Structure formats: C-alpha cells, structure tokens
Amino acid sequence: MDTRSLQLLEFPKVLGYLADFAVSVPGRRAAVALTPLADLERLSERQGLLAECLELHRDAVFRLSEFPSLDGLFESLGGESVPLDLDALFAIQAVLIQAGQAREALAPREAPRGFPETARPLLRQMAEAAPVPKKTMAALARCLAPDGGLRDESSPELFSARAEIRAIHRRCTRQVKDYVQEQGLSPFLQDDFMTISSDRYVLPLKSNFKGRIPGIIHDYSQTGETCYFEPFFLVEVNNRLQELKKEEREAEAKVLATLTLLCRQEWEALLASYRLLVALDVLFACAALAEATGGVIPEVGANEPVRLPGARHPLLILGRAAGAGVVPQDIVLEPQHRALIISGANAGGKTVCLKTLGLLALMAFSGLAVPAAAGCSLPFWRKIFVFLGDEQSLEDHLSTFTAQIRHVSRAWPQVDGTTLVLLDEFGAGTDPAQGAALAQAVVDGLLEKNAWLAAATHFPALKAYGLSKPGVRAACMLFDPAGKKPLYRLAYDQVGASVALDVAREHGLPEEILERAHRYLLLEGADSTSILDRLNELALRKQEELDELSVQKAEEKKKTARIRERFEKRLASLLDEVREASREISRSYQEGRLGRKQAQKALAEAGKRLIEEQAATDPGVADAAKPAVADFESLTPGDAVHLQSWNKSGRVLDKDLKRRMLKVDMGGVCIWVDARDAAAPSGGDTRPGGGGWSVKSDPEPSGRSPVVPSFVLDLRGRRADEAVAELAVFLDESVLKGRTQLEIVHGKGTGALRREVHDFLRASPQVASYCLAPADRGGDGMTMVELA
Template identity: 30%
Template sequence: MIFFEQLEYTKIKELLVQECQSEPGKTVASKLQPLINKKEIDHKLKLTSEIQECLKNRIYFNFENVSDVVGLLRNFHHQTYNFEEFRKIYFNISAANTLKKRIEKLEDYQNFYRIVEDILILSELEKRFNEIYFTDGEIKDSASSQLFSIRKRKKEMRKRIVSSLNEKIEDFASSNFLFDKVVTQRDGRFVIPVKEGSISFVKGIVHGKSASKSSVYMEPEEVVGLNNDIHILESEEKQEIFRILKKFSDDIQHSKKDILKNTEIVKQIDFYFASARFAIRLKAEKPKIAEKPYLNLIEARHPLLIESYDDYKKVIPFSLELGKDFKLLLISGPNTGGKTVTLKTVGLLTLMALSGLLIPAKTDSTIGIFPEVFADIGDNQSLENAMSTFSSHMKNIEGMVSKGNSNSLVLIDEIGASTDPEQGSALAQAILEKLVEKNVAGVITTHYTALKVFAEKTRGCMNAAMQFDPEKHLPTYQFKLGLPGNSFAIEVAAKLGLDEKLIKRAKELTGNQNVELTELLKKMGEEKAELARKNYQFSLKTSLLDQKISEHQDK
C-alpha cells in the first residue's frame, strides 16, 4: 500500500526482518499487517511485552539455525535425506525442544508459556541425529551395533593387509624391486610401488602406473583375498548406512506434522523476540487498545528518529489526543519545524500498535482501531503516468473523501499545496468541511491562515502549532495544542542565509496581515482556554456549594 511507504511502515518491517534470526522469522516479519481484531492485537502486544521482560531478565533463545523445512517434509520423494537436509530438520527440532525443555522458566509469562506449551518435544529424533552424525557430516561408528561391528572388522582387516605388505616390502628390500618402501591405495585396494622393470619378478595384479611412468602399483597375490574381503565389508557398510538413514528418514516423515507444527511456533517466537529487541532499543511500551477510533499518545516519539540518532533522549516527544473533544487536528508552524514528523509519528505508531508492536510512547497511551488509514504525504509525482504533484495529491485525497468514514484515520501533509495558494486554500477548506461532515478522524498540516480560522470556529476541529523561537529564529520542535502557529518562512530563510536585501523586500511585500491574524487567533484560543478554566472553577464551586446546602438541610 502507498501509505505504508509514506508513513515509513515498510521501514519498520525491514528493521524487524533484519532483527529476526531465522529465515522463517524474517518471512513472518515481512508479512506483518495492521489488524482490526482487538483480541488478536491485545494478545500480540501482551506476548511481545512478556518477551521484552524475558530479555530484560536474561532469558534468551537462539533461532539462527532454524530454516524453512516445509518443502523437505511435504515433498519428500527420495528414499533418504542427505546430511544437509537432515541437519536443517535437526536444527528446527532442536530449537523447539530447547524451548519446551526450558518451559519452567516461563511460568511468570503466561502468554509466552501457553505458546511454548503447545510444542511437542521430539527428543528421540534430536538424540538419533547426534547418534548418527559427527558435526562434519561423517557417520559415527555408534550409529548402529551392526555398523560398529562392520567397521571394527574393516579396521582389523586393514591392519592385516598393511602388515602383510610391510613384510613383502622387507622381503623385496635387498632385491631392489621397489620404487619406494610405502603402502598406498589405488582404486580402493592396498598396493605397493614397484619399479617398471621389476614387474615380472613380483606376482600380483597391476593397478596402473605413476604419473612419472617410472613405477607401477601392484597388488601382491598374498593380499588379493584380503582386499576382496575389505570390498565385501565396504559393501556391507554402505548397505547398513543406507538402512540407518532410511530408517531415520522414515521416522522423520512419521513425525513431520509435529515438526511442522513446532517450526510454525518457533518462527513466530523468533519474530516476537525480534519485536521485543526492537522495542527495547526504542524504549517502547505496550499501549492500550480501544475498540473505537480514538488516539491518545503520551510522550510519543518517532521510532525511526530514535534509530537514526541512536539516542532516545534526542528525539523530542509530543502528546496528542484525537477523537474525544475533536476529531480533526490542524497543525501549523514553521517549515522544518516538525509538522510532518509529528504527522508521520501519529500514523506510524497507529499502524505499529495495530500490528501488535510496542510503541515509543508512555504505557497509558491508547490506540483505537481504525479499519482504514489514509495518508497523503510527500511528493507522489509520477513521470510514467504524466501525473503532477498536485494531481497525485488530489487523487489520494479523493479516495479519502469518498471512502473515509467515522472509523477512518486521515493524515494529510500540506493540504491544498502545490497549486495557486488562493485556490489551494479554498479547495483545502472544502475538503476539510467534507471530512468534518463525515466525522472522519484526521491530522492535517498547513500554512494557510484561512484553514487556521476554519479550525478555530468549526466544532470538532482543533488547531495545534509547532513552536518557533523568534529570538534565535529556530524551530523548537515543541508541539502545542489549542493554538495555531506562524510559518516564519522569512525568518527561516534568513537563518538559512538568504540575501538580506531579499529578506527585507519580502517583509515589505508580505505586510503584517497574516501574522496579525495568526496572533489574533492565538489570543482567541488563549481566551477560550481561560474561559474554560473559569467555567470549570465556577462549576466546581457551584457543586461544593450545593453539597454544603444539602448537608445543612439534612441537619
């Protein structure tokens, strides 16, 4: 979805994919989506929060060797698996067994405990793999008693052959028939190197010449029978190994449903551990989930900024409530002042929470369920489709207006921009009026004064501002609810080094009307807040007076 990209939800998924240890876990992360079922969301949040506590209490598990074995188990068309295939299956079995064996340590984490409880421990398969294989893939003598016996006889037979050939070498030492006094092998048979001119003096079978052509490899007739016996034992050995691996493959196939079920649990746990590690880096906490479309973010921070700065404290938090006293929030303020970051944070934290991820905001924060989230952020100009920036924005907004309802969340950056300011402002107000009519929840950023006036006088709307330090001519990135903000475009331009003459001329041309109007709106907002405070105090005093009158009458 386009708004996943705009809100940088896809970047969160990419970070989670990187954080997962196993390929199956990475697949789970890549398929992450926001949910609309409160029970399911709550379960995921609780589980991630519990695993976060596990990590803090130094309870770790390793999933690096877990892999996708679905194809190996379901599409098995051979008589046996090879070592690499056995090892993949073994690692999955071992990871699941390790989780289940340590279940007693998880008793304080109920949701995590219940998931691990569903794992069926497969100790015999794990044990059997270790009985059969060395770590390099060689088959152990102890894989079966029959294999042990065969290899023991092979070893004894080799000793007899080598001993016999060494005696032969000693016999030939004085005759100068040998090219070298060593016992070697050719084509699996024990031989000795004889000088080419001495072949007729040594009875036996020739097995080829050396690379230099100066010697031949001969199998003396005394060891032909013994070499034949070794070949028979090697054949028996291969048959026994095949039997062992065939039996082990059949055992695995017999348990494939349990292995696949366990692997499904393990890959989910790998993902939850990745989510928990990510949450620890962000200092993220578990929000409350509300059935209704409502937001209450307390000291919220943008997760990707935390990642970028690698310092939680460098990211300035904000608090925001949407859906109680008002449903449309209009944020104004200076360029580079944090409007877009605030907008993205609202959308991104909503998507994260609905996906079961912990968010960098206080634990009392509440995220409501929004079945549909719409966003129009940034430049979506399409050269391929000959679509201008303005056309692209209008296409996105048309979808919001036509599909949006009281359960939707709408996020629009610089509404009505990228066109004539007067017409853009008028169009933006018409869009806002429609969103108010449809009772859509939303956060919108703007520089248009007319929209600030609209938000001030329209029920269900609220102004907010990103603060600016007029003395330092710098944005403070502080979010303030209830008052509109100045754009301070000229001041920002001056701070960025634009020519002083241009700055002076711009001030002459702009006049003070917009600034004065914004200041007037601020004053109105402050007066409204003061009136509300006095009204609350009056109501409180009236209530106390009524209580005293009632107590007096009772006497």
C-alpha cells in the same frame, strides 16, 4: 491496510530493522512479512506475547541461537518417498533440539523453586500447543553422530559392515608392514605408511622403482614422482573391502530411509516445532527492537483515545546513536476531538509528526512496541490513508494537485469511523484561496464520516478552522523567537507562522530578494508575522512552564515515595522491636520473674511506645487517626451519629449533660456511649428536618482527664471455639495498644456463649475484672471487661 500508505510511512524500513534483530534466516523472512492485524483479539494476544517476551528477554532466562531454514525441506517431505540426506537430517535435529530447549524454558515439566506455575501463561500455552515429534527426536539422537555421519549403532547391518572394515584395515596395516620389512622396500617408498587410492589400499612407490615389485598401479601424483601401487597380496583383501563398502552404503541408505519415514510420519509435529522457533525468533526480535527504541506496549481499543506522550519517530532513533537529538512529541487528542491541524515553519517537523503518528499506529497494530512514554493508547484503526508530499507523475500526466485529488478520490469510498487519514499540505499546488477552501471541505467530509484526521498546513484559513471548528484541535511547531530556528516541539491550541522568509534566509537566499518579498507582503497587507511571533512566544512560554511543572511533579512523586519507604521501614522496625519486647515480657511472666500486673503494665507501655513513635515518625498518622467528634452541645434527639468504637451508625435518643453521655439507638439496641465516641455519619447531615450540627476536634473539658473510649468485640453468631480464639487475639491486641476498658458483645440467646466467654476471662491473666453491662447498655447480652 493500504500498501501505498505502508510505503509512504516507511513501515518496511522498520521491519528491516526488526529483521536485523532476528537470529535465523526464516526469522528474518517472517519479520519482514509482518503486517498490521485486522482482528483486535489477535492483536491483544500478540501484545500479551510481546509483554511476556520482554520480561523473558530482560531476565535472560532463554536465548535463541541460529537455526537452519527447513522451508524447502518440508516441500520435499510432502512429495515422493525420496530419502533425506545427512545435511537435511542434521538440520532437522538442530531445530528439534532448540525447540526442546525452548519448551523446557517456557513450559518446564517441573517449575523451578520460586517460579509460579502461571508465569508467562501465553508463552507457556504457545510452547505446549506445539506437539513434540518424540520418535523422530529419539531416532535422530541415536543415529546421527557429532562428526556429521551416522553412528555404527544405527542398525545391526551397519555396525557389522563397519566392524569388518576396521578389521580389514588393521589386517592390511599389519601385512603391509611385514611385507615392506621382509622385502626391504623402505628405500623404494615415498612415505612409510599405507594410503587409499580409488577406494583401495595402496603403497606410495617412487616412480623409478615401479618395475621392481609385482602389482597394479592405480594412479600417479601430480608431480609424477609417486605412483600408487597395489601389491598382488592386497588384491583379494581390497576386493573384500569393496564388498563391505557396498554393504555399508546399503545399510546407511536403509537408515536414512527409516529416518525419512519417521519425519514424514511426524511431519505435522516437526512443522509445529519449526514454526514455534520462527515465532519465538520474531518475538525476541520485537523485544530487542523495543529495548533499542525505548518502546512500550500501547493500549489499543475501539474507544481508546489518541495518546502518545513522548512519541519519537523510530527511524530517527535507529538511524542515530542511541536516538541522540530526537525530540519527543506529545501527540494527544482529547476525547472530544477527532482531528488535529498542525501548522508552523517549513522544515519545523510537521510532516515528521504526521509520519510518527501513522508509523506508530502501524507498529502498534502489528504487535510491536512503540517508542513513546508509558500510558500511551490508540484507537483501533483498520485503515490508514496517507497523502504526503509531491506526488506528481509525468508518466501519468498528473500534477501535484491532481495527484492528491486522484488519491483522495480513490480512498474516499473506503473511509469510515475506523479510518485514520494523514494529509500533508493538502490543497497545495493550486490557487491558495481555492486550495484552502477545498482542504476545509475535505476535513468537514472526513468528520462527517466520523474518521480520524491529522493534517499539516500553511493555509491561514485552515489554521483558523483548526481553532474554531468543534471536534478539531489546532497545534503548532514551536520555533526560537530570537534565532528563528525550529525547536521541533509541538504546542497545542496554538497556530504557527510559516516563517518562509526566515527559512529562505537560513538556506542562503540573497538578502535583497528577501527585502523585496517583505515589501510585497506589506503592500498586500498579508504580513501577520508580528502577531504570530507573539502567539509563538506565548506558546513557548506556556510549554516551558508545563515542562517545569512536569519535572516538579516527578520530583515530588519521587520524594514522597522515598519518605513513604523510610516510614514503612521505620514502622516495620518498631513493630519488630515491640514484638520482641512483648515476647520477652511473656517469657518473664511465664518464668515467674514478673507478676501479672507488672507484665500487663510493661505490655501496655510497649504498645504506647509504638503508637507514640509511629506518630513521631509520621505526624499525619496521628492526625488522621484522631476522629472528628460531634459538638455535644449542638446534638439533639433524632440526630444521626457514627460510633467509632462500634463502627456503626445510629440516632441520638437522649443526652446526659452531667456525664456527657449519649443514648443511641443502633438498629433497635439502645446503649449509652461517651459523647467523644460519636462522629459525623458519612454522607453528611441525615437528621430529620434538615437541621445541622457541627463537627469539631476532640477538646477536653476543663479540669477533666481524657476519657479512654470503649473498645468493643462483637462475637454474636460465632461458634464457641471461634469466639474464644477471637477473644484471645482481641485481648492481646488491646493490651499492646494500651486499652483498659473493653466491651464483649455475646448476645443473650441460651447463655452458652456468655458462659464460654466468662470462663475464658476468668482464666486470663490480662483481665482484672469483668461484669455484665447495665440494662441500658445491653444487659445480659454484653460483658464489660477491666484490664489490669
């Protein structure tokens, strides 16, 4: 990625804010060093890690605390065998302890109850990929004491030396106390306790009494009033103490050397644990930045469109309290567009739109969330070139125009179909006609290279170009027609006026100069203000209507969701009530309080109540469930029909006008069915000859009661035990739904399945009677059941 573009888009400032969210010095360094990725697969992995980290951050499952930097330490570990000091070992231990906590949180050895094994798989894989320096961790835990030193148990030599040193201290304390009491030295001492000077036990003696007691003076206090005096009886003890101190130092040095050797042996695992913490620190910082900016993770791919609804410049959000006053922009390019030409007033937000597009692309390609609404996406641009503002240079003898041309010329050979180019006022600084022509030519060349482009301009020719050129979309920054102030809103398929005179008036230019400028415009015939004002007014009205429709759509969506939620709750409650009622009826039947027919009637009434209340709760359910049936009179042999009860399609062979029945061929099986069970087949008219037949709602013939449609269970191909189990469930459901007539298709075959079905029906209390079907409706292959 072009480093000059990163600077112009102020990407390092975003990384600076990101670094502020890191908890450690190495984390902050890694955050500042973050760069856009050139590999789409790596970017997808980083986005997946960020998504999981956002979830982890919101759930507050794990939080990192500050840990020390080990960068310089790893350099010393890779060198000569110089032992590490205690500070370095404590720093290593702090990193390993927190790395262990991170592993346990991200890849627990035993997942908590309700915690799926596949939760946060990328973070789990990241944690498991870092090997654990087990020997080093165990050794540091055994040797390092909480007070910042080595434990006595670090080695037998150290334990022995320290134990003897403590014994000497106790012996010295006792001897000095006895000596002071025997000699009556309390008036001569500055304090009533023994102290240490030059690493030897001494007494704080008042200086004016130093000649009265035999011994050695080691030092004086700053005031000179106290001398540190070693009586002769302590000399031998102090000499032994010095030997033990030397033994202690040697034992400590051996322990440090051993610990350093372990660190060198497990250097790679130690480095992996450290890198795991640094990577997690950066990820948590990315998650915190996403929450601070209201960011979402965009879809990035070679064929993704430019779609950034509700995009906001991150530096404007982070630089203000909770992003107050930052107007979101919908930066959108349709699939047929490759370029965006933005026009509008000075200081109206054109450059901010360009920078927002470029900066959000850099953030997205770096694995960061972008401050935009959900559903955002971007093509995977591998190069971004930015040409913004006044780039003149006195040192390089470059004017504004020549600086622009030089930068574009240098970047031109690298531009291809994976490039985004941002042009701000390109062609300015020279003759307007020639500058506009040059700008149009550059845009043509970029489109021929299949590059992506966003440009801001004041050239009228380039504005017209944006409206007329295929593959280019025009947009303008809206402004208030009454107050002539920018609204910082982007409207598409419009061009905007520069309103230079209004901006000059707003910033205090004298009115007489503005009047003279207006007269010059009228003389040159270049005043198109009224036309552009009208266009702006229409664009503003259109945008307001779109905003209103968007709000209404969101409200309707919420309202529908609330209604659906209430319906589902009510339906669940009804189902619970019917289940409980059915259980009570079954218990009453089993206990003999209800007869078979009474129980079946009660179950049927419960099912009927469920259907009625469900239809009352959601009227659309009843309407949707009611099938559209064929007009019986218009049906002729050969017409295709779909039988609702069988959920199969067939063709009409014959009609019984008296009984209003149809003889239908379903794949070689011919059956008679009620006309109201026949509906239009999916896919429209399939009747030979192209004839049509009408579909109508289910009217009842005058003077006739509704015919309950047959309900069919097909058991062909089942084993006997499977068929009986399925039949039991089917009978229960039929009773609950108020069915009275059933058809059980078991096929002919050897007759074994038919016998099993009949044995079950004979013993079932729900069945009033059953018989084989007539020959024209299946014969021995189907049993017709009448429920009680």
